[in-house]
Amino acid sequence: LILLACGSFNPITNMHMRLFELARDHLHQTGQYRVIEGIMSPVNDDYGKKGLVSARHRIAMAKLALETSDWIRADPWESEQETWTETVKVLRKLEKGKCFKKRKSDELKPILSISFLENQASIEVSHFLFVFPVLPELKLLCGADFLRTFKTPNLWKEEHIKEIVEKFGLVCISRAGSDPAQYINESDLLTKYQHNIFLVKEWIQNEISATQIRYALCRGLSVKYLVPDSVISYIAHHNIYTEESERKNEGDLLQPLKLH
DSSP, X not given: OEEEEEEOOTTOOHHHHHHHHHHHHHHHHTTSXXXXXXXXXEOOGGGOOTTOOOHHHHHHHHHHHGGGOSXXXXXXXXXXXXXXXOHHHHHHHHHHTEEEEEOTTSOEEEEEOTGGGGGOSOOOHHHHHTTOSSOOOEEEEEETHHHHHTTSTXXXXXXXXXXXXXXXXXXXXXXXXXXXXXXXXTOHHHHHTXXXXXXXXXXXXXXXXXXXXXXXHHTTOOOBTTBOHHHHHHHHHHTOOOHHHHTTTTXXXXXXXXXX
């Protein structure tokens, strides 16, 4: 199984990485899955979220943070598109991009690379089956409050929600104050496909918020142990988070809302 997380990662925090670890542990404990890769896909600049800094910086920070992981990586494809790309389209692109890369250890490791597709006319499924008897599933990893956004008018297309939960599935990590089971019960669509929604309880509550991290940085406060040291150094070197950067896109509608 492969986990994909889409989001701002503005900036990436230790909690973002913990989501992957929690999800992998839970899925392994079911005895039904083996997680082989985690992918972070930072959103395009055109999304229009308040305070969203350049994707160039967000990708760089994610790559620095993930240098310590041997199974999670950042993929720049979504952020490099000309405009904002809907989450379901990122999932579709990844679904078509199953391939293998040779590692230094000479062991074949399954890799989903969106960028790999740009120069490929087709993918031979038989190449994948040579190593695994079945193709790995791709699931969207998110925080439990993500389910609540499905109820936001015009933020999601109904057919896209259906495709995500029916074809791919969700792995939702609980947060304090959120009730993912309730969000599912309040939706006929989510209830119908709840067998494909994995709810993971966070056994150590961790409420690190990227928004609060930015506020602290703007005020000159320490964020050590909340964000990887390499990311803190990068932020300081490039002076990324300032009062000016927090005003970016202020008053603008999110791109998906502009399309309705």
